[in-house]
Amino acid sequence: MMKKRTDVFDYGQQRTCPTCSNIFSGKFCNRCGEKVIDQRERSIRHFLAEIVNAFTFLDGKFPRSIKTVLVSPGKLSFDVVRGIKIPYMKPVSLFFVANFLYFLFPLFEAFNTSLNSQLKYQQYSEWVQQLVDRKIENRGITFSEFELRYNESSTSKAKLMLVVVVFLFSIVLSVINFSRNAYYADHLTVSFEFMAYTLLFTTISLSVLLVLVVRLGVIFETDLTWILYDEKLLLLPLIFVFTLYFLYRMQVKFYTSKWWIAAVKALLLFFGFTLVVTVYRFILFFVTFWTI
Ligand SMILES: [Zn+2]
Structure with missing residues (x-):
């Protein structure tokens, strides 16, 4: 099975989807599928890691x-x-x-x-x-x-x-x-x-x-x-x-x-x-x- 990192995400919190304005809880909008953005994902380190991921398929x-x-x-x-x-x-x-x-x-x-x-x-x-x-x-x-x-x-x-x-x-x-x-x-x-x-x-x-x-x-x-x-x-x-x-x-x-x-x-x-x-x-x- 897939390995899981320790998850600190608050799944209970209600959020408004920035794409379609739907209100939902969890990591993805249940209407359009937009992913909730984590502020840490905006760091340059994360950005570079994503690029590396795209090329090396490190996600497994x-x-x-x-x-x-x-x-x-x-x-x-x-x-x-x-x-x-x-x-x-x-x-x-x-x-x-x-x-x-x-x-x-x-x-x-x-x-x-x-x-x-x-x-x-x-x-x-x-x-x-x-x-x-x-x-x-x-x-x-x-x-x-x-x-x-x-x-x-x-x-x-x-x-x-x-x-x-x-x-x-x-x-x-x-x-x-x-x-x-x-x-x-x-x-x-x-x-x-x-x-x-x-x-x-x-x-x-x-x-x-x-x-x-x-x-x-x-x-x-x-x-x-x-x-x-x-x-x-x-x-x-x-x-x-x-x-x-x-x-x-x-x-x-x-x-x-x-x-x-x-x-x-x-x-x-x-x-x-x-x-x-x-x-x-x-x-x-x-x-x-x-x-x-
Ligand atoms: Zn949405």
């Missing part, structure tokens, strides 16, 4: 939320849609923080897709190749000039467009967990939680961990660089395990599925997610292609 909501997302997937969304919001950061906000952190470490490009990969390793590669060839010919530039411009533009767009993955995946969630009583926004909340998890753990933490393992290999004079270059050997299986872990537990917690239904749906959701990533890359290609 951020660490509590990421811990919940990791330790019991689906619980954050489950609680939030049932009105337990105060202890947590909303999944939407958590996603944007994760997205921001992903921005800070350009080393890990899980969702970015280089021109090389677009032209060679996607289902739609052949088609895209023809478009690129035509553009290069029309512009009278070399392939490497085009590639340089493309990759630079695509990297920043990839991160801005991650929210597209969230929306596409919420559709997959609403199809696989279709129910007349469910609200679409609930699936969207789960999708934000899932993407926050994917960025924070499957992408950032996993990459940092693998880089550390490779560095440790150097200390012990063992060449472990294959971990980073041959992704099929370790990286992809780990991503599969990390993702299925979340989807299975989330399915049980949020959608209250029986274990075997949760297992089947987690697999379907996994394949749905890989499809979503392909569609995202396809959209990313066109957004980059038409703007450079």
Whole structure:
């Protein structure tokens, strides 16, 4: 539960709300929600503390939320849609923080897709190749000039467009967990939680961990660089395990599925997610292609 500091606030005192003139007792106006101002809050010290809080999430909501997302997937969304919001950061906000952190470490490009990969390793590669060839010919530039411009533009767009993955995946969630009583926004909340998890753990933490393992290999004079270059050997299986872990537990917690239904749906959701990533890359290609 949340820690409480000793509270000297007089909850019985009647106050007039400065915003809506309602008379109430307690820390917040019960009509418009305005917070009672404590004179100490006007000090420069408090003001600076608020700024620090805004940046470091010292109020505990951020660490509590990421811990919940990791330790019991689906619980954050489950609680939030049932009105337990105060202890947590909303999944939407958590996603944007994760997205921001992903921005800070350009080393890990899980969702970015280089021109090389677009032209060679996607289902739609052949088609895209023809478009690129035509553009290069029309512009009278070399392939490497085009590639340089493309990759630079695509990297920043990839991160801005991650929210597209969230929306596409919420559709997959609403199809696989279709129910007349469910609200679409609930699936969207789960999708934000899932993407926050994917960025924070499957992408950032996993990459940092693998880089550390490779560095440790150097200390012990063992060449472990294959971990980073041959992704099929370790990286992809780990991503599969990390993702299925979340989807299975989330399915049980949020959608209250029986274990075997949760297992089947987690697999379907996994394949749905890989499809979503392909569609995202396809959209990313066109957004980059038409703007450079
Ligand atoms: Zn008020």
